[in-house]
Amino acid sequence: MELGLEERPDAIPQPFSEITEIGDNSHQPIPKDDKVIDIFDKIGTGATLLILGEPGSGKTTTLLEFARDLIARAEQDTNQLIPVVFNLSSWAKERQTIADWLVEELGNKYDVPKEIRETLVKKQRLLPLLDGLDEVKANYRNDCILALNQFKKDYGAELVVCSRIKDYQALSNRLNFQSSVCIRLLTLEQVCYYLDSVGTELTGLRTLLSEDTVLQELAQSPLMLNIMTLAYQGVAVEDLPKTDVVEERRRQLFDAYIEKMFKRRKTNQRYNKGQVKHWLIWMAQRMVKESQTVFLIEKMQPSWLINGKQKRIYRLMVGLMEGLMFGLMEGLMVGLMGGLMGGLMVWLMVWLMVWLMVWLMVWLMVWLDKELTEEIKTVEILDINWKKILINRVKGGLMVGLMVGLMFGLMVGLMEGLMEGLMVGLKGMLMGGLMGFQGYVFKISAFA
Known part of the structure; x- marks a missing residue:
């Protein structure tokens, strides 16, 4: 399913903005056949692009598809920049310069030797594709934008950044980029076409969707639509839960999805469902606190220990x-x-x-x-x-x-x-004894 794009010139500073008419900032749809790589190429040398979208709209997927197209191009031409995907959430941990952060992330995420990664950044051989500006801790996001702008100014680097649109709009600073696009939500026509193409397993969902406006709203997100197809696969329309409240519908959907995931595993479960949910929630909370988006066991730290007793035992x-x-x-x-x-x-x-x-x-x-x-x-x-x-x-x-x-x-x-x-x-004692004995002998000899 192709995701639609639209221009968002109001998301970035515009030259001569004082004399620009309001109509020039309208959200113009981008031609259906144009991919992100086409939009990027049109910007020219030193291109910088901001990709916005609602939660679950496909920002990360779009960025990865863009990376795939760039890699295919770089394999044919070694003079092309090397596209590398990073997640900005880890920047907030130390809040260093973007150049230093890129060097560190190349080592942490891709195991690139230190000498090579420093050369790649210093000689501007990378095309950083930065996901998750909205995943940076809220009180550091404006600082992150300033750091990105400074990196662009110092290196003149080509750069792509992804963010949730509402989180970006809430910030006081703006990225000094050349172009900005927003991923459009799915239309009801696209959703129905997709469900019809999948097969009869989703007939119940397709029937309910035609009359349930709350479900239609959720289905506009590609992520939520994907979860629906997994959670409600093979479920008759009369067995599907119904509600007029969006949050309640979302909760029902996630509960059904989690239950389906448990049933997909045929092996004996060492832990019960309650334990699995508890520790997954705990792990997610720790990852958010540590600004992590991908769980790696080697990234677990002693600070993850729950109480003082556990920390004392560890030490x-x-x-x-x-x-x-x-x-x-x-x-x-x-x-x-x-x-x-x-x-x-x-x-x-x-x-x-x-x-x-x-x-x-x-x-x-x-x-x-x-x-x-x-x-x-x-x-x-x-x-x-x-x-x-x-x-x-x-x-x-x-x-x-x-x-x-x-x-x-x-x-x-x-x-x-x-x-x-x-x-x-x-x-x-010996000296005293000897002296005493000598004195005694002397007295005896004198009287004699």
């Missing part, structure tokens, strides 16, 4: 694992030293002291370097920052050394004090 496990690794290395060293030095008491004292130092060091390192537990990062190549590790370990080592030094000092001081006290006492 404890990290500390235990580090302790085991350090302990194994230290144990081998102590065993070797103890064997060479000999003596059971010496070996035990050294072993106990080293283990005490290891555990103090582990807990202090975890406390000082919270990046070990607060964020999990994926890497393409094992890249060890020895400078950072050295600084953190030196800080930790100084504190551990101070603590252990004080403990050793106290223990050694007490032991040496006791030993010296005993030695002095014994020495004094």
Whole structure:
């Protein structure tokens, strides 16, 4: 089903807007055979295009079809820019320049080596296709538009951005782009033609749609129409739920869709429906909070843990694992030293002291370097920052050394004090005894 497009010149700043007549900003339909790539080509070198649409109207699908056409062209001509699809939702996390963000996203999403991705951005070899301006957190969207405008100004780059129309219209800033189009909603004629072409499985839906205006309104969205065809496939018209409230109809539709998805899976379910719904809702909420649109297990972070107890357990496990690794290395060293030095008491004292130092060091390192537990990062190549590790370990080592030094000092001081006290006492007792004995002998000899 071909989606219709219309011009939206009012969505972007117009040159000489003070003298432009109102009629010039009317929403003119674009010829049916014109695709997005045709509209983009007409703009010329340095083209920038804004694609608007209602929720579920097919913005992402249109962008991906555009990317497919550009890729086909680039495969025939290596001088063409490389089209790459990104989602702007992740920009809000650090709010860096668009150039820096593109470099980072090329690594995160496409595993492009750092040197190559920096060159691609710096030498303007990319054609960024940016989806989801409306998925940027609301309080950062105006800043995102400013960042996009600055990127366009600095690099003169070709650029395409997609957004929900109402979210874009609510912003105070506008993209300084050359052209803007909006995806038109489906007409009732298009919807009916599509349902008739599918087959008899959707006869019930087709019949209800002809008389239900609420259902007709929802069916204007390609996404909702697709959900309808899955949820109501093979359902008789008398079994379909009815309501005059749009939100209630939408809820009924989603409930039917979810139920159909459960029935499609023939394998034994490890979790019941309630658990699956609960954790899917939880995951969706976390993804929205973390500005993520695609779930990747490697993107799960310790911050996703629900309560303080879970976070403490996580940190404890990290500390235990580090302790085991350090302990194994230290144990081998102590065993070797103890064997060479000999003596059971010496070996035990050294072993106990080293283990005490290891555990103090582990807990202090975890406390000082919270990046070990607060964020999990994926890497393409094992890249060890020895400078950072050295600084953190030196800080930790100084504190551990101070603590252990004080403990050793106290223990050694007490032991040496006791030993010296005993030695002095014994020495004094012997000297006193000898002197006393000599005095006694002297007296006896004098009286004799």
